[in-house]
Amino acid sequence: MSSNPTAPSESHRPPLSRKVAGLFHARGARIVLIALGLLVLWMIALAVDIVTYSTAHDDGPADAAIVLGAAVYDTEPSPVFEQRIKHAIDLYQQGRVKALIFTGGKGDGERVAESIAGSVYAIKHGVNGGNVFCETASHFTHENLLGAKAIVERQHFDRVLIISDPLHMRRALTMAHDFGLNAYPSPTPTSRYISLGSKLDFLWGEVRYYATYLVRRPWLSKEANYTAVQPCIDQ
Numbered sequence: 142m143s144s145n146p147t148a149p150s151e152s153h154r155p156p157l158s159r160k161v162a163g164l165f166h167a168r169g170a171r172i173v174l175i176a177l178g179l180l181v182l183w184m185i186a187l188a189v190d191i192v193t194y195s196t197a198h199d200d201g202p203a204d205a206a207i208v209l210g211a212a213v214y215d216t217e218p219s220p221v222f223e224q225r226i227k228h229a230i231d232l233y234q235q236g237r238v239k240a241l242i243f244t245g246g247k248g249d250g251e252r253v254a255e256s257i258a259g260s261v262y263a264i265k266h267g268v269n270g271g272n273v274f275c276e277t278a279s280h281f282t283h284e285n286l287l288g289a290k291a292i293v294e295r296q297h298f299d300r301v302l303i304i305s306d307p308l309h310m311r312r313a314l315t316m317a318h319d320f321g322l323n324a325y326p327s328p329t330p331t332s333r334y335i336s337l338g339s340k341l342d343f344l345w346g347e348v349r350y351y352a353t354y355l356v357r358r359p360w361l362s363k364e365a366n367y368t369a370v371q372p373c374i375d376q
Contacts (some may be wrong), residue, residue, distance in 0.1 A: 195307035199325035201237030204298035209305040210245020210255035240272040244285035260373035278369035289368035302327035312351040
């Protein structure tokens with residue numbers, strides 16, 4: 142008669158392989174949860190860095206201001222792009238920069254390259270056409286900057302200001318420094334992203350794009366794109 146009638150018989154005990162599989166399954170689940178937790182913490186840290194850096198600004202003097210492209214409606218700068226152009230014009234007219242470099246190619250539904258639309262706007266508002274330069278092939282921030290880098294090298298510029306929206310500054314300046322530009326942040330003093338919802342959408346986009354850039358960073362070209370440099374033909 143068994144001294145422990147409640148103990149399972151040998152035939153009902155789970156095999157060792159099942160125990161091991163269960164152990165690995167539990168351990169694997171913990172590893173996945175830890176990895177997800179670390180990813181979330183990293184994204185939060187990036188968001189904090191982006192927001193903190195958005196207040197940094199340097200208004201010159203500098204050799205040139207690089208205006209990062211944004212959408213164009215037909216041939217006119219979008220409100221977001223217009224704020225960037227106006228800030229660049231202000232710096233130029235105050236004598237804080239000697240030249241303006243406009244970046245951005247032709248997007249879907251756009252009749253002209255973003256840089257051309259920006260240069261036309263600037264010249265109409267008093268900027269000397271001889272001090273305006275364009276790169277017309279880029280569609281992403283790192284392409285903007287590699288095209289601008291070619292102009293900087295060709296014109297023998299040194300110190301440059303990067304103009305974009307405040308929440309774009311962290312990613313843009315990281316790229317600019319990676320590409321060897323002596324660059325400083327000059328965010329727009331006003332922004333079309335006013336509501337909390339629009340700011341959060343912009344921030345979430347920047348967190349994703351910045352994280353993607355940091356992962357891809359070792360494999361991206363850092364060479365200036367001279368083929369992107371074209372005359373601002375409408376000047």
